[in-house]
Amino acid sequence: MPAMLFSKFKLEDVKQDSLQVEEDISFVRKELVFQRVGWFVMFVVLALGCVGLFGTGILSHRTEATANAKIEYERFLRFDNKTQLIFRINNANSSTTIGIPINYLSKFIVEKITPEPHIQRQTNGSMFYDFHTAGSSEIRMLVKPITTGNYKANIAVNRDVIQLTHFVYP
Amino acid sequence: MNPIFRGLAIYVFLLLIFRITGKRSLSETTTFEFVLLLIISETIQQAMVGEDFSITTAFLLIMTLMGADLVLSLLKNKFKTVDKITEGTPVIIVDNGKPLQHRMKLSRVAEEDVLNAARSSLGLERMEEIKFAVLENDGSISIIPYKN
Numbered sequence: 001m002p003a004m005l006f007s008k009f010k011l012e013d014v015k016q017d018s019l020q021v022e023e024d025i026s027f028v029r030k031e032l033v034f035q036r037v038g039w040f041v042m043f044v045v046l047a048l049g050c051v052g053l054f055g056t057g058i059l060s061h062r063t064e065a066t067a068n069a070k071i072e073y074e075r076f077l078r079f080d081n082k083t084q085l086i087f088r089i090n091n092a093n094s095s096t097t098i099g100i101p102i103n104y105l106s107k108f109i110v111e112k113i114t115p116e117p118h119i120q121r122q123t124n125g126s127m128f129y130d131f132h133t134a135g136s137s138e139i140r141m142l143v144k145p146i147t148t149g150n151y152k153a154n155i156a157v158n159r160d161v162i163q164l165t166h167f168v169y170p
Numbered sequence: 171m172n173p174i175f176r177g178l179a180i181y182v183f184l185l186l187i188f189r190i191t192g193k194r195s196l197s198e199t200t201t202f203e204f205v206l207l208l209i210i211s212e213t214i215q216q217a218m219v220g221e222d223f224s225i226t227t228a229f230l231l232i233m234t235l236m237g238a239d240l241v242l243s244l245l246k247n248k249f250k251t252v253d254k255i256t257e258g259t260p261v262i263i264v265d266n267g268k269p270l271q272h273r274m275k276l277s278r279v280a281e282e283d284v285l286n287a288a289r290s291s292l293g294l295e296r297m298e299e300i301k302f303a304v305l306e307n308d309g310s311i312s313i314i315p316y317k318n
Contacts, residue, residue: 012270014262019302019314024259031189031258032276038190079171080220148171170171170179 009033054078054169064164069157077145077168082111085164087139087157096133099126099156107151107168112142126156173227176218177234184214185242185256193258193309194278257307264303277305287311 009029052060060076072086089096102125117129131139145168153164218231246253263274269281284303288294291313302314
């Protein structure tokens with residue numbers, strides 16, 4: 001494959017000794033091949049970016065569901081860039097509780113919760129948010145990652161536990 | 171992320187992306203390319219600084235970028251290979267009035283670009299009046315005419 005690629009880059013020989021120029025034609029050929037490979041990589045990265053490898057796209061959008069609840073979130077995030085966690089709860093009772101582990105919250109800043117919880121408490125290493133709900137409900141959390149890397153978290157929605165996985169790019 | 175690492179990451183990325191896109195990219199600054207350069211600098215500035223507008227960060231970033239450039243120039247001076255890798259080498263594209271088609275095509279230089287450089291730098295009228303044309307490391311075209 002590299003030999004085939006190199007053979008496409010034939011450059012004319014120049015035999016001259018009057019012009020004092022440090023031309024290295026074998027290096028120029030390697031440079032041209034490197035550039036073409038670089039272009040290819042660049043467009044592959046852009047194509048993957050379009051479909052969401054770096055966040056906001058079909059590769060990134062995830063939905064995790066149990067019988068009573070569903071969470072929509074982005075698998076791939078970028079550092080310091082806000083994202084939404086959308087909780088959809090079916091047949092909610094008069095109150096819904098969402099529990100988020102503290103070590104997850106240490107990597108994200110919760111910027112806004114809609115609707116606002118009427119109680120917020122910390123128990124056994126998790127932050128619990130209690131909401132007044134009825135019927136099918138939707139709760140949105142706007143969060144911002146403040147560290148990079150791969151994170152997993154078990155989020156409790158009433159009695160269900162749903163696992164989220166994020167990868168935060170620098 | 172630490173601003174020094176951010177600065178270094180941006181420096182290395184820019185070096186790489188400008189080597190990949192080649193000498194001719196943004197070598198002649200048209201109005202559109204000038205605007206493109208402004209957009210690139212604005213994008214980089216936001217990624218490097220983020221929401222940290224402190225003087226300390228500004229000092230650190232300036233020192234990082236200048237320091238990286240200084241180290242690179244020292245390495246280029248000491249090792250010829252580093253110079254070639256980061257800057258490339260000049261390429262002769264016209265030899266004794268004859269355009270070297272493969273070299274020009276692969277370097278993305280059109281005959282019109284050579285004639286343009288010949289006209290604007292030396293007032294030459296025809297390709298046959300050019301002894302050598304060299305695509306320089308910065309993407310510009312040097313014209314050497316025949317001596318009368």
